[in-house]
Amino acid sequence: MARRSKRDTPESLRVELINLLSKFEEKLLDENLREQVKGLVPANHLLRDLGSSLIKDDGASSARDRILSYLRKYTGxxxxxxxxxxxxxxxEYARRIRELRVEMGWPILAGKAIKDMLAEGEVIENISDASKIKTDTYFLVQDQQDKEAAFRWNLANEIRKKKISVKDKIISYLRENVGKEINGEELKYLANDKSEWARRVRELRTEDGWPVATRQSGRPELKVGVYILEEDRQAAVHDRKIPDPIRVETLERDNFSCKVCDWNYSKRRPEDKVRNLLELHHIEHHASGGKNVLNNLITLCNMCHDEVHRGNISSQELKELISVG
Structure with missing residues (x-):
């Protein structure tokens, strides 16, 4: 059985470690290899005890608790x-991190997932050089536990085993969790840890018309590494090709709010089952030659968008709404 760290006051452990290393000089002079190795075993134990004793939380008695305490202190x-x-x-700290993520629902991203996200254009504050990110790098997205995570990971495991494409696995999983915040690590797991997962998510949004929202694609209130399928339906074929930079520019111009009724995500209510997302509408329909440019796009909530397509709000009215700012 692996030895458990014995926590004590850091200063007393430091003094004990110094004394032990001072006496180790005799072992070096003796030149008996085995005695040298055996002499360092207590020092190794003391060093681990010292490290674990730096965490002052009374409840952090286990390695997992100490890791969580440290991550929460340096969230983001x-x-x-x-x-x-x-x-x-x-x-074996990596196993404890997986337990925190899978069993307890802490949104911890590892280096591989972060690199995949950066490669697909996601922006993460204070992180720009992907080459410096190693596999054993970790990032606690937010100091909030997800109580449903354990259930979702079991579902992810079932979908992961299916003999379907990575993209199909991801959209199947997202459709099982409409409106819920999904961590990038979950999607990477679905893809059997292949780096293509982030690219497939982008394709689902930009090419296949699934309303997968991220912080980068127009939901600035979302945390880094979080994905939400806003609604279980695809956009019409002619509305699927709006480039992300134009999409975000339109949302920013319209203050991330519906230009007709002023609804936005901050006004979202769990009991409102009808009005639940923002969409971009082509004032001159894309199918009729309307371009993906700022002055031909307007932000609408899904209810007002439906009203436009029913003919209850004219194109002229929409043009006037974006002209007045």
Whole structure:
């Protein structure tokens, strides 16, 4: 059985470690390899004890608790695995991180998922150089536990085993979780950890017309690495090709609100089952030659969008709404 770290006051452990290393000089002079190795075992134990004792939380008695305490203290900061190994006091820290993510629902991104997201144009504050991100880098997205995560991971495991494409696995999973915040690690797992997962998510949004929202694609209130399928339906074929930069520029111009009724995501209510997302509408229909440009696009909630297509709101009225700012 692996030895558990014994926590004590950091200063007393530091002094004990210094004394032990001072005496180790005798082992070096003796030149007996096995005695040298055996002499360092207590030092190794003491160093782990010292690292785990740096976490002051009374409830952080286990390695997993200490890792979580450290992650929560530095939410939104890239942390190197060696840091977590030190505070954990054990070498198997990666398994504890997986437990925190899968069993307890803490939104922890690992280096591989972060690199995949950056490669597909996602913007993460204070992270620009993907080449410096290693596999054993970790990032707690937000200091909030997701109570439904364990159930979702079981579902992800079932879908992962199906003999269908990565894109089909991802959209199947998202459709099972409409309106819920999905972590990038969940989608990476569905793709059997293949880096293509982030590209497939972008294709689902930009080519296939599924309303998959991210912070980068027009939902600035979302955290980094979070994906939401806003509604279980695809956009019409002619509305699927709006480039993300134009989409975001339109949303910014319209203050991320419906230009007809002023509804936005901050006004979303769980009991409102009808009005639940923002969509972009071509004033001159794309199918009729309307272009994907700012002055031909307007932000509408899904209810007002339906009213436009029923003919209850004219194109002239929409043009006037975007002309007055």
């Amino acid at each position: 900061t890239l942390l190197v695995g060696d840091e977590l190994m030190v505070v954990a006091g054990i070498s």
